[in-house]
Amino acid sequence: MWKFFQGNDEEEQQQGYLLDETEGLCSLSPVQRVYAFAACSLSGLVCMFLSLIVFASPIKFALLFTFGNVLAVGSTAFLIGHGQQLRMMFDTVRVYATSIYLGSVLVALVCALLIHSKILTIIAIICEICALFWYSLSYIPFARRMVSDLTVRLFDTEI
Template sequence: MSLPFNVQRSMGGRFNMDDPMHNDPGMFNLSWNQRLMAFGFCFVIGLVLSIMGTVLIFLGNSVGFAVCYSIGNVVSLFGMGFLVGFKRQLKMATAPVRLVAFLLYIGLLVATFVVAFATGIGVLCLVFAIAQYCALAWYSASYIPFGRKMIKSTCGACASAI
């Protein structure tokens, strides 16, 4: 007897769904538990870098903030690759619905580093980091059903309240 949705009984009598996140080992050929640990490690490192950046901005080091924040984002994106697979993550990021947002985010990420290292102008680094955050939010919202619509309506409500 076959079950719907490729659900199969495992050795312990439990059912496993044919989930691409469980079956796609990515480029490292890791087990699901190893992939979760790698994601968790990247998440913690990204969080620590973001907290360091926040501390640096309160100390008046906006260049350090921009660098820590940007590196934290890169590490977090890398961590997501462990969950969904790096090839699949790139394929989803370059899908027509989110390609512009992804390219804008990557462009702002690079621009943040260039401004931080080439000019060292703190205010400009801060502006690029904030724009980078907005681009990441818009890109991430494309994965949530009606996510972009919610952002538009929230921003519209805030703008009309002003």
């Protein structure tokens, strides 16, 4: 009993074995990761679609749309892991789009749940969609540059 409180090499080895064992329980196979990604993405898309049905109620709309949006974005964590997902989200290329996206998610929820303003909620949701679009373009090589060039040609302004 005293050795238990004192700690020894055998106990440290046993703790290491237990940690390895729990990591094995929490890890998913590649096929399970793809299924989880698909289920999470599909759930997000369903929530976003259902939010259009309750568009007249800003609280239900904002909750469903934002929850679906976050599910869809978070689904890629099943493929690459949550640590890598966070590192990629806050990479120098994506940090502004990520910050604007997370800020607009927060503003949309505040406008819907606390302020109860339909107009402000819709504006926040539009900002959320635009930020998500810009964030998503950062994963496609040269996509942001092409969109920026296109806006210069069409609207004489650069994004």
